Amino acid sequence: MESSLEFSSSLGSVSSLLSRCRTFKVLVIGDSGVGKTCLTHRLCAGEFPRRTEATIGVDFRERALDIDGEKIKLQLWDTAGQERFRKSMVQHYYRSVHAVLFVYDVTCPASFNGLTAWVEECRQNSLGHEIPR
């Protein structure tokens, strides 16, 4: 009885090891209207949304990947570009981030110049230099 219990518990740990999947949190930032929601929706749902509304706070999207046989979960944090929809939440966005994606609109130079403010926000929230961006 004891040995069969041991056997089933070790089977359990093997199956949990096999199904374990690493999750990577990617923060998506940039000016309002540059296409963050469209980009993340396209990546996760396989198509562009018909219409979007300004993001309030943050929207979460996930994409499962298989990289070299390992299951990876990409967790995209689509954040609001409008200051009034970010408010005091910002510091939470930067917690345990694995990578940051800066987005700008190629038809809008101001949104490219605006990236300096987003880089500065990263600095203010103590984003480490080792974090890919």
Ligand SMILES: Nc1nc2c(ncn2[C@@H]2O[C@H](COP(=O)(O)OP(=O)(O)OP(=O)(O)O)[C@@H](O)[C@H]2O)c(=O)[nH]1
């Ligand atoms: N022409 C064109 N329009 C786009 C593209 N990507 C997004 N749009 C349009 O741009 C508008 C804003 O797109 P969103 O994805 O909502 O922008 P956002 O950066 O998430 O905006 P916030 O939520 O306010 O930060 C929408 O009307 C989209 O349809 C693109 O690649 N080409």
